[in-house]
Amino acid sequence: xxxxxxxxxxxxxxxxxxxxxxxxxxxxxxxxxxxxxxxxxxxxxxxxxxxxxxxxxxxxxxxxxxxxxxxxxxxxxxxxxxxxxxxxxxxxxxxxxxxxxxxxxxxxxxxxxxxxxxxxxxxxxxxxxxxxxxxxxxxxxxxxxxxxxxxxxxxxxxxxxxxxxxxxxxxxxxxxxxxxxxxxxxxxxxxxxxxxxxxxxxxxxxxxxxxxxxxxxxxxxxxxxxxxxxxxxxxxxxxxxxxxxxxxxxxxxxxxxxxxxxxxxxxxxxxxxxxxxxxxxxxxxxxxxxxxxxxxx
Ligand code: NAD
Numbered sequence: 001x002x003x004x005x006x007x008x009x010x011x012x013x014x015x016x017x018x019x020x021x022x023x024x025x026x027x028x029x030x031x032x033x034x035x036x037x038x039x040x041x042x043x044x045x046x047x048x049x050x051x052x053x054x055x056x057x058x059x060x061x062x063x064x065x066x067x068x069x070x071x072x073x074x075x076x077x078x079x080x081x082x083x084x085x086x087x088x089x090x091x092x093x094x095x096x097x098x099x100x101x102x103x104x105x106x107x108x109x110x111x112x113x114x115x116x117x118x119x120x121x122x123x124x125x126x127x128x129x130x131x132x133x134x135x136x137x138x139x140x141x142x143x144x145x146x147x148x149x150x151x152x153x154x155x156x157x158x159x160x161x162x163x164x165x166x167x168x169x170x171x172x173x174x175x176x177x178x179x180x181x182x183x184x185x186x187x188x189x190x191x192x193x194x195x196x197x198x199x200x201x202x203x204x205x206x207x208x209x210x211x212x213x214x215x216x217x218x219x220x221x222x223x224x225x226x227x228x229x230x231x232x233x234x235x236x237x238x239x240x241x242x243x244x245x246x247x248x249x250x251x252x253x254x255x256x257x258x259x260x261x262x263x264x265x266x267x268x269x270x271x272x273x274x275x276x277x278x279x280x281x282x283x284x285x286x287x288x289x290x291x292x293x294x295x296x297x
Contacts, residue, residue: 003151003262005230007143010150011272017297018279019059024294025286026060032286033062034092034118034278035084039070039077039103044236045096052094055275061282064090074103078111085113091286092118094278097168115289118281121167129172132179135288136281141173143273144209144230145183146297151262153207153228156185161201163218163250164211165192169232173209198222210250220255229256229263232270 022032034056036049049065056063066084068077077099084090093116095108109117114124120136128135137145148155160177164170170190177186191201193212202208202222210218211232223229233250249266257263264270280296287294 002257002260005147005151005262005264005269007147007264007269007272010147011143011276014146014273014276014297015055015059015279017295018276018283021283021287021294021296022060025283025290025292028290028292030091030286030290030292031060031062031089032091032283033064033089034094034282035064035066035087035090037066037068037077037080037084037093037095039068039072039099040096041070042098045098049096052275052278055279056282059279061279062089070100074107077103077108081108081111085111085116090116091289092116092278092282094119116285118278118285119168120172120281126167126172130175136284137176137277138168138172139277139281140169140211140232140270140274141176142277142280144173144232144270145176146277147230147264147270147273148207148228149183153262155183155207158186158206159189159204160186160207160209161189161191161205162209162211163191163198163202164213164232165190166211169211173211212250214250215248216252217250218256219252220257220259223256223259225259226261227259229260230270231264231266234266234271 038049053063066080084093093112109121114122117125118136120138125135162170162174174188174190177188189201191198199222203224207228209230215235215237229251231249231251235248236245237248239246284296
């Protein structure tokens, strides 16, 4: 019997608690505010930003959306970030990636005031995470930690394989897994595009977390009986649907389910938790900036 790890249901519970914390902050005079900045015409980015805005509105968080013409210079984006850094109604700033090629992504991340960096990508926040003193845990890995905790999936002493070494998923995931304390203490292997024999690593894992952006990279043949499988991938593949594509994960769900004791679906697994943890970080940011303590999920 394989447990389907329901990210939608957990995200709903986390968001209900975030809404309660938002109310408390508002009663104390601070309504949390998240600014989203989009400098792209990419359809997927537009969808992600509008989902984040909509969730803010549902939870009572103020949402401030800014669009910058992708043909404009990097200076236009930096000026906007500077203004948001100075705006007391804005507690969190999220610049939707990717930005155009002529804009240096690292400079963007470093321009955001670290206290408002609710993605947790500013070097100061990355450093805090690595040092075991995280201010804002990056949303996707944090959501995965919450999901495993909700289903009593122990990480301590377990062999965990993370596939992918990106700054937003793979690296922070691995860093969280090797921390002391709950959701950590794992023996963690990070695999990537230059890994020689992926199957050799994944078949010896108790937990496999796939974040490669390669459709159905991981199938049952790469897994051992009883493994926990977390599928982060969201990949558009051509399909005979109204939109002309469908979304698939990095895991071949059916064959992996045959081996796994627990597995996330796509959609409905990791995705909803990423947004829930962004809301969590935004309310934490408002709490830190207003010095009003609230209980967070
Ligand atoms: P990325 O492209 O920045 O990084 C992909 C990583 O996978 C790289 O480190 C690369 O070395 C590794 N990789 C690529 N091919 C590989 C292979 N054949 N074997 C082993 N490793 C390989 O991607 P990302 O931003 O980390 O995102 C990964 C996936 O997760 C994408 O599908 C993305 O859409 C999805 N994603 C989902 C959420 C969510 O909330 N569900 C959030 C972020 C990213």
